[in-house]
Amino acid sequence: MYYMAEKRLLLGDEAVALGALHAGLSGVYAYPGTPSTEITEYIQQSPFARERGVRSRWCTNEKTAMEAALGMSYAGKRALVCMKHVGMNVCADAFVNAAVTGVKGGLVVLAADDPSMHSSQNEQDSRFYGKFAMVPILEPSDQQEAYDMMAQAFALSEQLRLPVLMRLVTRLAHSRAAVQTGEPVAQNALEPDNERTHWVLLPGNARRQYASLVAKQPEIAALAEGAAFNRLQIPKVSDLGVIAAGIAYNYVRESAPAGLPILKVSQYPLPVKQVRELAAHCGRILVVEDGQPFVEEQVRGLLGPEYPVRGRLSGELPRTGELTPDCVAAALGVEGGPAFADAHNLAPRPPQLCQGCGHRDVYTALNQVAAEYPNARIFGDIGCYTLGALPPFRAIDSCVDMGASITMAKGAADAGVYPAIAVIGDSTFTHSGMTGLLDAVNDGSDITVIISDNLTTAMTGGQDSAGTHKFEAICLALGVEREHLHVVVPLPKNMEEITRILREEINYHGVSVIIPQRECMQTLGRKLRQKKQETK
Amino acid sequence: MKLDIKLSGVGGQGILSIATVIGEAATAAGLHLKQAEVHGMSQRGGDVQSDMRLSTDGICSDLIPLGQADLIISMEPMEALRYLPYLAPKGAVITSSKPLVNIPNYPDEAALLAELDALPHVVRADIETLAREHAMPKSANMILLGMAAPALSQLLSEEQLRDAIARVFARKGMDIVNANLEAFKLGLETASNR
Incomplete structure (x- = not known):
């Protein structure tokens, strides 16, 4: 079948x-x-x-x-x-x-x-x-x-x-x-x-x-030039011609007036001959592409400064943000827009950590202890726990790229920041945090690392996390000292123990690692529902 | 003929299940369909929305242009208002009237409902309470779909929607299918009693 x-x-x-x-x-x-x-x-x-x-x-x-x-x-x-x-x-x-x-x-x-x-x-x-x-x-x-x-x-x-x-x-x-x-x-x-x-x-x-x-480049270019996914359509003579890359083609077709010459681009290198042919038939070209002005820059170079090329660089389309059918229609000169104005009774509703999530208890403890150290800096990382930047926690000072919490804390500590604390999730730690921790151990850096372990890659929907049940062993093997490695269970009832350990490890002037470990509420809930389904 | 639908709510309220049922019905009916969803970070208790476009002809954009949504179907009243700029002049709003307050600065409820009621075509009901009173707490979203069924009827019949519910929930067992069909019926009645 x-x-x-x-x-x-x-x-x-x-x-x-x-x-x-x-x-x-x-x-x-x-x-x-x-x-x-x-x-x-x-x-x-x-x-x-x-x-x-x-x-x-x-x-x-x-x-x-x-x-x-x-x-x-x-x-x-x-x-x-x-x-x-x-x-x-x-x-x-x-x-x-x-x-x-x-x-x-x-x-x-x-x-x-x-x-x-x-x-x-x-x-x-x-x-x-x-x-x-x-x-x-x-x-x-x-x-x-x-x-x-x-x-x-x-x-x-x-x-x-x-x-x-x-x-x-x-x-x-x-x-x-x-x-x-x-x-x-x-x-x-x-x-x-x-x-x-x-x-x-x-x-x-x-x-x-x-x-x-x-x-190989001429062959690659020739293949793109003849590719079925690239199509030049010039139904009739027009001052305006459009180059539409990828998904932009749909937005252009949504509002394009009939007969508009369009070069659809879905295979690169840019099909240069087709671009020149479009330019020869039109007086100006609008480049519509999602993301950065990748095609627009190349077309400008290709057609020279005299030929009018419009798009994200010239301001006909916004320089940042994804394309919408609305901004594309506006760039094509097609009228449209809202019939109803924005509502008055409206407030933003940002995402937040789930009720009962262990990251919440981690931030509660961290905020309590950090308040005792006026110069404390908390370096965050990428995952659900980045939401600790938002109210009510407002707990982290940075979030840059996968693993940067540990290495930025290390560099800041090298410069004299104290206490320098890193918060990183379990999956992010194995993705890119382990090597940074080894640097910190080798350098004897004065940092406190919190690996907030919810036993899954939660942000993206609960995929397996590469280091589950191995974090203590990994940290020890990287050279973290046994007496400065702690596993705790992030629950309100354990707050006293967690804050005490945090204080002790901040006061220790070397690398310490605290692993608050409790399963993600979402994956736990899913497992329980599955179990219930199976026992029916 | 086309129907552009903005589905909205708060992460976890089940708007994607509504989208799945409409999508199943539309596919079975041989309609063209595009449906853009939001995954990832915003699903954690934040606002969520999905653009659903149904048509007897081909569909270009995955996103609905401003001022062109024929329907806003929302699990939460403030989240219905969030997408007003997308509503077509003759468009309708079908929404739950029960606020989900998980932010400190939620607007005044009476003012919010008054703004909603000032719109030309609104069907609203407290589906959460309805679901609880009828002992179907997990089927509030199918009550909402029932309330929206008359507005969908030019492209999808009640029968087609009911069949789709049966197929979508089949793997969860007959009890779940029946609860959702009951909820759908309750939604239909709620809409017609207004």
Whole structure:
């Protein structure tokens, strides 16, 4: 029954997952991150993936994911790596160098960008990474294309022997539409690469490989120029022409007047010939793209300073935030807008830590003790517990990137800040906190680290956390002293014990680690409901 | 023919289940559909919304433009008001009238309901109390869907919605299916008694 072509209602993320499975995927490697999480979850829950033995367990971070996927590709099989945009920063070393080694089995790297920062700390545009690494980039405009493109992406990767970057944005990743599925193809056979000179990047080999990557560029460009996903439509003569990248194509079509010339771009490098042809037919070009002005900058360079190119850089579209049908309509000169004004009786309703959550007890204790030290600084990290920045806690002074709590506390302590306290979640600690803790131990830094362990990756919906039940062992192995390592249970009834330990460890001038450990309310609730269901 | 629906509420109130049922009914009816959801951080007790677009023709944007939502369906009255700029001139608001107060600066309830009632097309009821009185505390969202059913009828019939409820909740057992069908019926009655 799996092999019947059929229509299914899928999130963009799910369309990517199913597309990859049907394209003969052998393994998905990922660390959870909104809006990319549902890709891996779909594969983990897919009976088809289970039947085929597709490897899908969560990885410790995006770098381990990328490298493992490269290893699977080396062995001849098709692998997918998924992450949110900022994950590209974590795996950049492996990603950029995978373009230099090249690949064997198809390797697709999927980055889900989050313009408007619905659940992120920046809105960096992953397409720059693709250009930087000199690999093809695919950017689907809708769910059907997301599905269809996966087969193309793997074929392209094997044809060029390069990783292929696919970019989604939140509004595609988390939007549902019907998708027509096709016939699955077989997985690749095990066939490890024998070309050692490709894979051993000693300078002598690396120079040859880099030259070969550069030499592939005309072919990559020609493939984008002729790609079915890129389409130039010039129905009639018009002063205005539009270049619409990825999901922007839908917003343009939503309000574009009939006959508007449009170049739809979903495969890069930018199809330069088509851009020139559009420019030759029109007096000016509006570039509509989600994220940063990646295409707009290139088109400006291509057409020169005399040709009017409009978009996010010129102010026709907002420089920050995701595209909306409204800002695109306005840039096209189409009238519209609200019929009703903003309501009067309205207040913001920010997200908050769940009632009964252990992080709450951690912050209650921390605020109580920190109040006794007027110069205390608390360095936060990325996860649900970042919400400790908001009322009623207002407990943290920073949140920058995965793992930065420990290392920033260390640097601040080096500079003389006391007490310097780090708060980091369990999954973030194994993702990027462990190495920083080793630095602090080796340097004898005067910091107090709190690993708030809720036994899961909670923020993204409760995925397995790589270090569950191993945190004490990890800290001891990194050199944290036994007498300065404590596990507590964050509950109101234990407040006295927790605050006492906090005080003692702040007064100890070295590395101490306190692990408040209690299961996430959400995952606990889910387990209890499942149990109830099963016993019925 | 098209129906653009803003679904709104507070994280955990079950607006995505309403979306799932409408989506199931629309798919079975052969309609085009796009539905944008919010996942991640905002689900923790913050405001949540979903853009649902149904049409007999193809749909372009995943998001509903300002001033074009035919319906706002909301599990919470202030969250209904949040999306007023999206409401079409002839659009309707179908909402629970019971505030969920989890912020210190929640507006005055009477003023909020008065602002709601000043809109041209509003159907509101305290679905939380209704659900409790009828011993179906977990089906408040299906009461709301029942209240919205007349407004959906140009594209989806009551029968199609009932069938979709049965299919969506089938794996949870017949008791759950029946409770949700009862809630849906109660919502229909509530809407028609007004």
